[in-house]
Amino acid sequence: MHLAYPAVLSALLFCTGLYGVLARRNAILVLMSVELMLNAVNLNLVAFDVWLSRAAEETLHSGQALALFTIAIAAAEIGIGLAIVLAVYRNRGTSDIDRLRDTAEGHEPDDPDSDATGREAPAPRAAGEKAEATA
Amino acid sequence: MTLAAAAGTAAHATTTTAAETHGFLSPTGVEIAFLLVGLVTLGAAVITVTTRQLVHAALWLVVALGGLAVEYLLLTAEFIAWVQVLIYVGSVVVLLLFGLMLTRAPIGRSPDADSGNRWIALAVSVAAAGALVWVVVDAFRTTWIDLDGAPAGSTEVTGASLFQHWVLPFEALSVLLLAALVGAIVLSRRAKADAATRASATRRGTEGTR
Structure with missing residues (x-):
C-alpha cells in the first residue's frame, strides 16, 4: 500500500477535527472534535509503525505502543472533560463555551449586552438544577 | 549540464x-x-x-x-x-x-451549534489541510508499505513488544488512569456536597428564624 493514503487521510481527519474545535459552541461537540484529532494521530502512528516494522531490521513497535497509550489517555481525557462540563452545566446552566467569559479581558461579567443575551436565562435553570441536585 | x-x-x-x-x-x-x-x-x-x-x-x-x-x-x-x-x-x-x-x-x-467565527475556522482548517497534504504527499511519494507476510500488529507481537520494552510507561499509564478516575469522582461529587451543605445551612437558618 502506498504510504500516502493513510498519511493524507490522517491529515484530513486532523483538519476536520481542527475545524470542529474552532467552530463549535457546545463543549461536548468540542470534545468530539478533539477525539477526531486524536484518532487522526493514532492512524498516523499505526501506519508508520507498520511501515517501519517491515523497513527496519529490529523494531520496538513503538508506534503501536504509543497508539495504545493515546487511546487510554483519550479515554481518561473524555472522562475528566465530561465531568468538568457537567460541573459547569450544574453551576451555570449552560454548556456553551462562548458564554464562559469570566476570565476574559474586555468582557465584564456585568456587561450590558451579555446581560441581554445570556445572563438572564441560565440563572433560574441553574437554581432549578441545584434544587434537583439536593432533592 | x-x-x-x-x-x-x-x-x-x-x-x-x-x-x-x-x-x-x-x-x-x-x-x-x-x-x-x-x-x-x-x-x-x-x-x-x-x-x-x-x-x-x-x-x-x-x-x-x-x-x-x-x-x-x-x-x-x-x-x-x-x-x-x-x-x-x-x-x-x-x-x-x-x-x-x-x-x-x-x-x-x-x-446555535456553530459559533460566529466558523468562517475563520474553515479558513484555518482548509489552509492547514492544504499545507499538510502537500507536505505529506511530497515527502512520501515513493514510499510503500509492505503488507505481505505475518501481520505487523497481531496480539502476540503487540503484547510482546508492550511487555518487553514498554512496561514502565504501561504501569505509569495505569497510575494515570487511577488518577483520572479519582479526579472524575471528585469533580462530580464536590458540587453535590456543596449544595448539600448549603441546603442544610439554609434549613438550619429557616429553623433558626422559626
Whole structure:
C-alpha cells in the first residue's frame, strides 16, 4: 500500500477535527472534535509503525505502543472533560463555551449586552438544577 | 549540464523501477478498500463537525471511529483495531451520549451549534489541510508499505513488544488512569456536597428564624 493514503487521510481527519474545535459552541461537540484529532494521530502512528516494522531490521513497535497509550489517555481525557462540563452545566446552566467569559479581558461579567443575551436565562435553570441536585 | 542530465536520468530510473515494482497508477485491492473506507470515514467526520443535531453528531462519530477501526484492520494492526472498537465505539461514544443527555441537549436542530467565527475556522482548517497534504504527499511519494507476510500488529507481537520494552510507561499509564478516575469522582461529587451543605445551612437558618 502506498504510504500516502493513510498519511493524507490522517491529515484530513486532523483538519476536520481542527475545524470542529474552532467552530463549535457546545463543549461536548468540542470534545468530539478533539477525539477526531486524536484518532487522526493514532492512524498516523499505526501506519508508520507498520511501515517501519517491515523497513527496519529490529523494531520496538513503538508506534503501536504509543497508539495504545493515546487511546487510554483519550479515554481518561473524555472522562475528566465530561465531568468538568457537567460541573459547569450544574453551576451555570449552560454548556456553551462562548458564554464562559469570566476570565476574559474586555468582557465584564456585568456587561450590558451579555446581560441581554445570556445572563438572564441560565440563572433560574441553574437554581432549578441545584434544587434537583439536593432533592 | 551533464551532471543535471545524469541526475535526471537517475531520478527517472528510480521512479520507473518504483512504478514497475509497485504499479504507481494501478492500485491494489487493499488500496481501493482503504480509499473507499477512508472516504466513508472522512464524510462521517465532516458530518460530525457540521451537523446541527447534537445527537446525530455523536452517532456519526460512531461511523467515523468504526471506519478507522476498519482502516487499522487493513493495515494489519488487528489488536489496535479491536481496542479501538472496544474503547472508542464502546465507551467514549456512550460517555458522550450520556454527557449530551445530562446537559439537556436539544433533540432537534439547534440553530446555535456553530459559533460566529466558523468562517475563520474553515479558513484555518482548509489552509492547514492544504499545507499538510502537500507536505505529506511530497515527502512520501515513493514510499510503500509492505503488507505481505505475518501481520505487523497481531496480539502476540503487540503484547510482546508492550511487555518487553514498554512496561514502565504501561504501569505509569495505569497510575494515570487511577488518577483520572479519582479526579472524575471528585469533580462530580464536590458540587453535590456543596449544595448539600448549603441546603442544610439554609434549613438550619429557616429553623433558626422559626
